[in-house]
Amino acid sequence: MAPSDKPSGSAGNGDDGRETTGSIVDGVTNRRRLLQASAAVGGLSLSGCLNQLGGGGGETIKIGAPLPTSGPFAAYGNNFKNAFELAVQHANEEGDAGDREVEVEFADTEGDPNTGRQAAQELINNGADILSGNYSSAVGLSIGELAQRRGILYQCVGGSNAITGSECRPYVFNSGNSAVQQSVTMPYLLNERGGESVFILYSDYAWAQSYKNWNKNHSVPDNGGEVVGEQAVPLGTNDWSQPVTNARDSGADHIHFAVTGTDLVRGVNQAFSFDLQEDSIVSAAAATLSDVSAIGIDIMTDENFYPGGTSWYWEHSAQGAQEYSSAFREEFGEVPLNFSASHYAGTRTVLRAIGEVGNTNPDDLRSELEGKELFPQLWGVGEKFRECDHRASIATMIVQAKQGLSQQNLDNGNVYTILDYPEDPESVMRTCEETGCEM
16 A cells, blocks of 8 residues: 555544544544553453454554654655655565555654654554654654553664663664664774863753763763763754854863754854864764765865764665665665664564564564564674663664765765774673663
């Protein structure tokens, strides 16, 4: 079936799933509510009952995909959307879900936790068997709580340590890298480019807070450096002159941006307009290809700018990466972004788990997915969903602009040289005991 951009025909917008029409979808949702209420009274497990209402016994598996297709992360979300369409196409061609056809329905989160939760609720009301998608950690946390309460498996990305830590949930699996996994850039730069002092500018929300804290308390001091200053910057800030001035006045050897999207573009450009690169290394935590294209060729080719670590890059040499990149480019005429790879592999892995267990029972899927290698292997390091916290053990890649980078290269996404990445990705993850995850 053709994917749709926005769920339609659902009258329910609240988290309680209440509806005012008598449609088939409404009946299914109401029946789910009755089962949940009965189980809550009787202390019964919901999963076996809920499975009978989803795709486990039908001919179609329906993915509900909440994505940021408008708002500050729209450039990412629309690329993610292509990754989902390709995942569904390949899943149906290769029989990932057994003899059942897979379809996907999209809803726009706008990059906002409340809107994202409402979008996910609407997808559930429309009969989604699993949820898969998002970008913002705050959105992921909001949807994860809803998915757990509604008894439906949720595959997401999101770097906040809380998603697979203090706020981990049995039915939530994360195929993206965490703030800890992403904290490879500063150790590399301290060891390769020297200097000791670091000033961190970070977005004031869940992922960036996790990232800043891990660098401040672990990654930087463990590698002989010191975070001498930090500043939270609200999302959507247009004027970065004061934060950039504060960073410059600190005299830090490294100015590090834990910022993404349009905020990163504005911040880095203002840093260079203030000539911070003349006395400091300027780096980012995780600049996507769409970010660096907007940052521009002059900054990208400056020897003192590093776009940081990326969760994945489309020119990676692993066989699975090359096959996926080729198919994506042929189908959509653009390169896949880093978290598009995570969503593609995470979704196909969940669909293969459905094929293995024969249903969409979240407890059965959880058992099948814990310790399961991601399919396909786009990182080539045996990446898997860890049993203890459901975080994917993927290898964050440290990158820099290619020598002789041209504007055409930048426009085409042919941008990076991979400097390094951990061949044992769990070596740069928190131990299970450190996560604080209890499921």
